[in-house]
Amino acid sequence: MEILMSNWTDVQSLPKSFVFPPDRRPGENVFPVCKNVPVIDLEKAEGLDRVETIQQILNASQEFGFFQVINHGVSESLMDDTMSVFKEFYGMPAEYKASFYSNDINKSCRIYSSTLNYNAEKVHYWRDNFTHRCHPIEDHIQHWPEKPARYREIVGIYSVEVRKFLLRILNLISEGLGVEPGYFDGDISKIQLLSVNHHIPCPDPSLTLGMPEHCDPNLISMLQQCSVPGFQVLLEGKWMDVEPLPNAFLVIPGLQLKVHDNLSN
Known part of the structure; x- marks a missing residue:
């Protein structure tokens, strides 16, 4: 079978390798x-409730390790357009997507199935993943897909808006931790990756997994769930579902941020 699952059609049974x-x-x-x-x-962080909002972010980061954000400043239409263009990309012909196929972590733009260790792993995860660098855009946009035609325009705008949003969150966290404004604006946040998981319909979800269990090793992550269920977190020793919240972003402070939090205390 094709390595890229998004090229598969009419899968009736789960391949043994999954x-x-x-x-x-x-x-x-x-x-x-x-x-x-x-x-x-x-929105409340820009008014009289700023201190309370910052404390909510800190509490959520420490007690849950993640939180949902509403009124984040990224328009609903841009969010919808971005998800639409990702869907169009995954629907492109197999030979076009193959031009981006790579398990080289240093490649600026790559698509792969399961994990980057596909050839060595004993069992595969039920997903394709498309990842590319986003910041600064002028250094990377030439490596992004030219098709669908609106990909670079829409994803470019989305990447900039999401970066603004995440830096707002980081600045609120730094304010709450008592460190100088803009602490996270420099080299520590210069790398921005966009990662798009794609899961085709699975004939038997009871036998396989969509992606590996993991802790995010980076500074901070943002997840746009849309209306798609399946995201799970480990809380108090139990795996639990996190239901999508319409037009919200789910924010996950990463291990790098936790190290900086410890150093500030």
């Missing part, structure tokens, strides 16, 4: 839904 050992399969379990995910209204 079947996990019994002790790692999700099985038929119905996972509990995390009902108390912190929701941060970012």
Whole structure:
């Protein structure tokens, strides 16, 4: 079969290379839904509720390790257009996507299936992943897909707006930690990656997983779930579903940020 799963059609049974050992399969379990995910209204950080909003962000980061953000400043239409253009990219002909295929972590723009260790892993994860660098755009946009035709325009605007949003969050965190304004604006945040996971319909989700369990090693991550379920977090020793919140971003402070948090205390 083609390595890229997004090129597959009419998959009737799960290939053996995607079947996990019994002790790692999700099985038929119905996972509990995390009902108390912190929701941060970012507009309030610009008014009288700024101090309270900063404290909510710090509390959520320490107690949950993630939080949802509404009124983040990125328009709903841009969010929808961006998801649409990603879908168009994954629907492009196989030979076009193959031109971006690589497991080289240093490549500016790459697509692969499962993980970057595909050839060595014993079992594969049920996903394709498309990743490229975004900042500064002028250094990387020439490596982005030219098709679909509006990809570079829309994703370029989206990347800039998301970066502004994440720097706002980082500046609020630095203010709450008592470090100087703009602490995270320099070299520590100069690398910006966009990562798009694509999961085709699975004939038996009880036997496989969509991606590896992991802790984000970077400074901070933002996830746009749209209306797609499946994102899970480990809380108090239990895997729990996080339901998508319309037009919200899910923010995950990474391990680098936790190190800086420890150093500031």
